[in-house]
Amino acid sequence: MARTTGSHSDITGPRVRAAALSLFAQHGFAAVSMRQIAKDVGVQAGALYNYTPDKQSLLFDLMQTHMQELLEARAEAFEEGSAMARLEAFTRFHIRFHSQRPEEVFIAYMELRNLTPENFARIEGLRRRYEDELEAILQAGVGEGLFAVSDTKIATLAVIAMLTGVNTWYREGGRLSLDEVERIYWDMVRKSVSA
Template sequence: MVRALHYKEHHTATRIRDAAIKLFAEHGYAAVSMRQLAAEVGVQAGALYIYIPDKQTLLYDLMRDHLEELLAEWRAMPKGDDPLQRLEAFVRFHIDHMLARPDAVFVAYMELRNLAPQNYVAITALRGAYEHELERILRDGMQQNLMRVPDAKLTTKALLAMMTGVTGWCREGGRLSRERVERIYWKLARRAVGA
């Protein structure tokens, strides 16, 4: 029988996850010890194992949750029927989502190498599902002669790399507002697909 977590336990589990994302993004997964994570949360190292079985499971859970949230939010969003409308919606959504959680994005995209083989397969499948959403838009645009790209899969990866890179330089209160960044990226993406 699984027991329900009390508020205090849930709060501690959330603090562990938040601290792990921060530390993994700042120092890298391999460099962060369970003792360091416990100190960040303010608990004894042994207490972490009440909430997580091990560091690998924690990394996997953080990456899985980030990608599942990304997919669910995208799929729930109104997009329009036209491939160009859907592409603009995707570009704006992706940038907005990435900028709202830069540490989680860094961990989800840069720590793949530290996943155990079975976890790697599961996470790359989720990433592939998200990439397929953009690829479908490009293929629909090509089919309707609204877009011209030499290879939909490669263009998908190039666009995602360009858009995800925004987390490396764009900051709140910077020279460009988030809306302006989204507008510029939409123009760049539109040109990249020949529309």
């Protein structure tokens, strides 16, 4: 302990990202100024540049971190078993993970066009890896004769779109518990691909 002014690198950095996350989600990347972020953090705008080289990097960091956390959490939740069991695990994991991070999810989808081409390609690569995990499950299920899906790539995108849609309406403390939501969507997903 010592300095009471300056030297807040370890806490200011995360606070900058948290403020940017919240503001980008609420107003959109292009509509948020560095001054607004600084005000939320409680510093002057110039100080932000100790934590990010520019606004674009701030956005990319948020999206990349989100996608990496998604892939890591998915790897941890991985389950052995039949394609049916794995599909249920994927469905429930997707809903739970995404419902807990509405701001990150919103940004990762809405702000893709504000990434530079290089950054866009990197985020899309991570997203593609996630989609491939679901497609592998569907392919396995077709092989096992459990699923009837004529195009596993399209079915993958259809299922993910349906599940991610939960975020447009689900709010904690609402009419349905997360368990109930998971059950309803799993019921629909299971039927939609079943033989």
